[in-house]
Amino acid sequence: MGMGAGAKARFKVISEIHLRLPRQFDLPQDEHGKKLRVSEFYGVNTFDIHKMKEKLPKDIYTQLISTIETGKKLDSAIAHTVAHAIKEWAMLRGVTHFCHWFQPQTGSTAEKHDAFISFDDNNRTLEKFSGAQLIQSEPDASSFPSGGMRTTFEARGYTAWDPSSPVFIMEHVNGKTLCIPSVFISYYGHALDEKTGLLRSIEVLSQKATELLHLLGYSGVKRVVPTLGVEQEYFLIDRAFHHLRPDLLMTGRTLVGGQPPKGQQLEDHYFGSIPARVQAFMSEVEYELYKLGVPVKTRHNEVAPSQFETAPIFEEANIATDHNQLTMEILRKVSIRHGFSVLLHEKPFAGINGSGKHNNWALTISASGSGLDGENLLDPGKTPQHNIRFLLILAGILKGVQKHAGLLRAGIASAGNDHRLGANEAPPAIISVFLGDLLNRILNDLEQGMGSQQSPEAAIIQLGLSQLPEVMKDNTDRNRTSPFAFTGNKFEFRAVGSSASTAFPVTLLNAAVADAFSDLVEALKKKEKSSSGIEAAVLELVRETIYETRAIRFEGNNYSEEWLKEAIQRGLPHLRKTPEALDELVTLRSKEMLSRLNVFSEAELVSRFHVRIERYIKNMLIEVDTLKSIVDTQILPCALAYYGLLANAAHAAKSLGGAVPQAEVMSRLGVLLESIQAKRTRLDAILLHVESQKSEKDQARGFSIEVAGMMADLRTICDELESVVADDYWPLPKYREILFLS
Ligand code: ADP
Ligand code: MG
Numbered sequence: 001m002g003m004g005a006g007a008k009a010r011f012k013v014i015s016e017i018h019l020r021l022p023r024q025f026d027l028p029q030d031e032h033g034k035k036l037r038v039s040e041f042y043g044v045n046t047f048d049i050h051k052m053k054e055k056l057p058k059d060i061y062t063q064l065i066s067t068i069e070t071g072k073k074l075d076s077a078i079a080h081t082v083a084h085a086i087k088e089w090a091m092l093r094g095v096t097h098f099c100h101w102f103q104p105q106t107g108s109t110a111e112k113h114d115a116f117i118s119f120d121d122n123n124r125t126l127e128k129f130s131g132a133q134l135i136q137s138e139p140d141a142s143s144f145p146s147g148g149m150r151t152t153f154e155a156r157g158y159t160a161w162d163p164s165s166p167v168f169i170m171e172h173v174n175g176k177t178l179c180i181p182s183v184f185i186s187y188y189g190h191a192l193d194e195k196t197g198l199l200r201s202i203e204v205l206s207q208k209a210t211e212l213l214h215l216l217g218y219s220g221v222k223r224v225v226p227t228l229g230v231e232q233e234y235f236l237i238d239r240a241f242h243h244l245r246p247d248l249l250m251t252g253r254t255l256v257g258g259q260p261p262k263g264q265q266l267e268d269h270y271f272g273s274i275p276a277r278v279q280a281f282m283s284e285v286e287y288e289l290y291k292l293g294v295p296v297k298t299r300h301n302e303v304a305p306s307q308f309e310t311a312p313i314f315e316e317a318n319i320a321t322d323h324n325q326l327t328m329e330i331l332r333k334v335s336i337r338h339g340f341s342v343l344l345h346e347k348p349f350a351g352i353n354g355s356g357k358h359n360n361w362a363l364t365i366s367a368s369g370s371g372l373d374g375e376n377l378l379d380p381g382k383t384p385q386h387n388i389r390f391l392l393i394l395a396g397i398l399k400g401v402q403k404h405a406g407l408l409r410a411g412i413a414s415a416g417n418d419h420r421l422g423a424n425e426a427p428p429a430i431i432s433v434f435l436g437d438l439l440n441r442i443l444n445d446l447e448q449g450m451g452s453q454q455s456p457e458a459a460i461i462q463l464g465l466s467q468l469p470e471v472m473k474d475n476t477d478r479n480r481t482s483p484f485a486f487t488g489n490k491f492e493f494r495a496v497g498s499s500a501s502t503a504f505p506v507t508l509l510n511a512a513v514a515d516a517f518s519d520l521v522e523a524l525k526k527k528e529k530s531s532s533g534i535e536a537a538v539l540e541l542v543r544e545t546i547y548e549t550r551a552i553r554f555e556g557n558n559y560s561e562e563w564l565k566e567a568i569q570r571g572l573p574h575l576r577k578t579p580e581a582l583d584e585l586v587t588l589r590s591k592e593m594l595s596r597l598n599v600f601s602e603a604e605l606v607s608r609f610h611v612r613i614e615r616y617i618k619n620m621l622i623e624v625d626t627l628k629s630i631v632d633t634q635i636l637p638c639a640l641a642y643y644g645l646l647a648n649a650a651h652a653a654k655s656l657g658g659a660v661p662q663a664e665v666m667s668r669l670g671v672l673l674e675s676i677q678a679k680r681t682r683l684d685a686i687l688l689h690v691e692s693q694k695s696e697k698d699q700a701r702g703f704s705i706e707v708a709g710m711m712a713d714l715r716t717i718c719d720e721l722e723s724v725v726a727d728d729y730w731p732l733p734k735y736r737e738i739l740f741l742s
Contacts, residue, residue, distance in 0.1 A: 007730055096175060114133075167180050198510075227315065230360070231357065236335065281340060317502075324502050354419065361493055361506065388538050400517075414619075429581065432483065527541055579704050
């Protein structure tokens with residue numbers, strides 16, 4: 001008896017890890033051997049606005065830009081010229097293949113490569129890339145989730161270039177592919193992907209916000225564009241440990257694993273100095289992202305050991321969503337080169353902080369030539385006049401979030417995020433809005449002054465609103481516990497999970513706010529008639545809206561028990577687990593709103609519900625199967641082997657007439673072994689019961705409560721065993737090793 005092969009492998013990694021050195025890589029050089037600056041290679045792999053201007057005839061360039069600005073499909077008359085320019089540029093960079101790069105409802109991206117290679121009439125080979133190939137492609141759609149839509153409608157699916165997102169080159173170890181960011185739709189135009197809904201929501205939000213601003217007298221406003229800056233948290237662990245953990249490999253999170261004596265309680269990791277090997281990894285990630293035109297800006301250690309964050313400079317929400325997908329992909333790819341694995345799961349380590357993806361969101365005016373261009377509507381502004389605009393927009397956002405709080409919760413629902421939400425490090429599964437002390441006070445004062453006959457100008461000055469901009473810059477007024485927090489000139493939707501695509505949560509947020517803006521437009525039109533001017537009408541509307549939406553505002557500690565109680569009293573939805581949250585997608589209210597605003601038809605919404613509930617069930621099934629196999633083939637055998645060792649020792653001691661060594665350990669081990677086997681059997685019974693449920697909904701609910709509960713029970717026993725069984729019997733790398741060695 002002795003160490004098993006599993007434990008040996010684990011010890012080998014531990015003993016070798018100090019030999020792993022930071023991977024060197026050099027920035028590209030010019031012909032004189034001088035290293036290039038970031039600004040010299042930034043965006044070399046994207047066919048961005050500058051390249052369009054440089055490489056396209058002027059009239060074609062102008063048409064393409066107008067296509068991009070109006071969000072239309074590319075005119076096939078110019079497609080050929082655009083495709084040709086793109087192909088020439090791509091081939092100079094060594095590209096051989098192209099693909100439509102799209103985002104099916106799997107949460108990640110999909111691509112099918114085609115070579116440029118073709119034959120001419122004389123059977124000579126040449127490289128070809130036509131306008132038609134740029135605009136549209138027909139992947140075999142049948143293997144992507146459609147939530148039943150294809151059986152209802154049509155099996156074929158099309159991808160179509162979304163010209164608002166630039167074409168880019170993805171580099172692989174031995175080759176390069178031209179990627180064309182695309183939407184993925186059915187033959188009849190139903191959204192099969194994550195991007196179509198996002199683009200539609202951006203469109204309708206722009207329309208409604210523009211209408212609202214026109215009523216306020218900003219007639220130069222042409223569009224209003226949501227902006228998005230995505231803070232991406234992740235864990236980085238040594239790849240060898242990753243490979244020794246079937247749970248991390250199969251599910252992205254540890255299904256067993258005892259707490260280390262030192263977790264994050266010393267708070268020595270947050271913003272701490274970045275370990276050399278990690279630093280080398282981050283630099284290479286940034287290099288790859290810069291080439292793709294992703295403006296990564298910030299990098300730091302996060303709260304938990306081995307947890308880090310990267311954040312870009314914000315961009316238009318559509319592009320930011322693509323860029324976040326690229327960021328996740330590059331993180332994965334580059335981690336392999338450095339002998340790391342990146343964990344994007346929301347909660348890879350129980351008891352240790354999980355990872356989120358803070359979606360910083362704001363609204364920017366597009367109004368070229370009017371002096372308003374680029375203004376952020378969430379910037380409180382410099383004059384009372386602007387403050388009125390700000391307050392109206394703010395009121396609209398509060399209203400949207402309040403009206404559709406359940407839907408917004410549904411937008412962040414996933415098996416992974418269930419472990420993170422409400423786990424004392426992330427906001428609970430209750431959507432509320434944090435505004436900060438000053439803004440909150442102003443809104444309260446405004447609400448109290450409801451019906452007062454003051455002129456708006458006077459009211460604003462009296463409320464101290466003319467000082468808004470100065471105070472808003474004070475970033476110390478933070479509440480990290482809020483799922484949706486105002487942070488100076490943007491909202492931060494923090495409840496989004498780290499592995500999620502930003503497309504769906506942002507689509508629903510855009511739509512919810514567009515709906516509220518639409519209400520405000522109607523109300524304002526009515527009020528304008530009976531008020532002494534538009535400003536008075538706005539102020540009255542703002543007051544009413546503040547009053548209506550006070551339930552959604554919460555300034556206190558979102559993690560506290562009291563908040564859970566208070567939120568229920570306030571009537572806010574508390575949807576703990578994914579299955580109940582997903583129900584919110586298909587309520588009458590959600591269906592009515594999203595179809596009225598042309599974001600999702602009822603069929604599209606129902607299909608999203610099915611896709612997500614199926615994904616949830618599949619995730620849970622994979623987790624249970626993995627846990628069963630870890631228990632049966634790793635933990636039980638090693639615990640039994642250790643028990644055997646103790647039994648032999650006891651036998652030997654007895655035969656020599658001595659006292660039984662380790663008697664206490666043996667009896668504890670015996671109890672644990674009995675208990676683990678009982679729970680293991682019970683898990684099978686529960687599974688059988690849950691899987692026999694007829695409806696997907698009931699199955700999902702069963703997984704979220706009974707199965708998840710029994711998995712947690714089983715885990716508790718496994719983790720106790722980990723603390724009893726001799727270290728050199730244990731095959732699974734322990735938390736202390738995975739998180740503190742690298
Ligand atoms: P924090 O204090 O939360 O770390 P930062 O100022 O570093 O905030 O910004 C976090 C993210 O918010 C960044 O990605 C940043 O680009 C983004 N951000 C800043 N302004 C806006 C805006 N107007 N719209 C969208 N995102 C924004
Ligand atoms: Mg932040």
